[in-house]
Amino acid sequence: xxxxxxxxxxxxxxxxxxxxxxxxxxxxxxxxxxxxxxxxxxxxxxxxxxxxxxxxxxxxxxxxxxxxxxxxxxxxxxxxxxxxxxxxxxxxxxxxxxxxxxxxxxxxxxxxxxxxxxxxxxxxxxxxxxxxxxxxxxxxxxxxxxxxxxxxxxxxxxxxxxxxx
Numbered sequence: 001x002x003x004x005x006x007x008x009x010x011x012x013x014x015x016x017x018x019x020x021x022x023x024x025x026x027x028x029x030x031x032x033x034x035x036x037x038x039x040x041x042x043x044x045x046x047x048x049x050x051x052x053x054x055x056x057x058x059x060x061x062x063x064x065x066x067x068x069x070x071x072x073x074x075x076x077x078x079x080x081x082x083x084x085x086x087x088x089x090x091x092x093x094x095x096x097x098x099x100x101x102x103x104x105x106x107x108x109x110x111x112x113x114x115x116x117x118x119x120x121x122x123x124x125x126x127x128x129x130x131x132x133x134x135x136x137x138x139x140x141x142x143x144x145x146x147x148x149x150x151x152x153x154x155x156x157x158x159x160x161x162x163x164x165x
Contacts, residue, residue: 010114028137046103053101057158059146078151
């Protein structure tokens with residue numbers, strides 16, 4: 001982790017190891033393809049061996065009330081931002097242009113304001129962000145992650161046909 005100064009702003013530059021993130025994804029049951037960009041790391045994750053879709057559901061659907069109550073993560077459907085994290089989530093599409101129910105793209109920002117915090121008000125470090133990333137993956141395969149609102153990110157579980165209208 002480095003502290004950078006850009007004009008009057010101070011930034012934290014995280015030095016995330018793509019191999020370590022892919023290893024964590026593999027342990028959660030995903031295949032992982034990582035791409036390092038200038039200010040972020042992008043991971044394409046697919047759970048090919050999974051029986052059903054990943055547990056990304058429409059939080060506004062009354063049928064999903066039980067899932068919504070036990071979620072640890074909420075995603076803004078318009079921007080893909082995972083609330084209170086430097087992580088963005090998007091759907092993966094198959095060769096025919098349809099949403100892949102077993103895949104997501106995750107972008108992790110690597111340059112953050114110096115005073116950025118993770119859930120629980122903990123400071124952002126590589127180790128803390130790895131723990132949040134692992135918890136996010138568990139949410140996709142075990143507990144569920146709620147989509148809030150309508151936008152570019154589509155739900156993968158629950159009554160998905162209602163959300164796509």
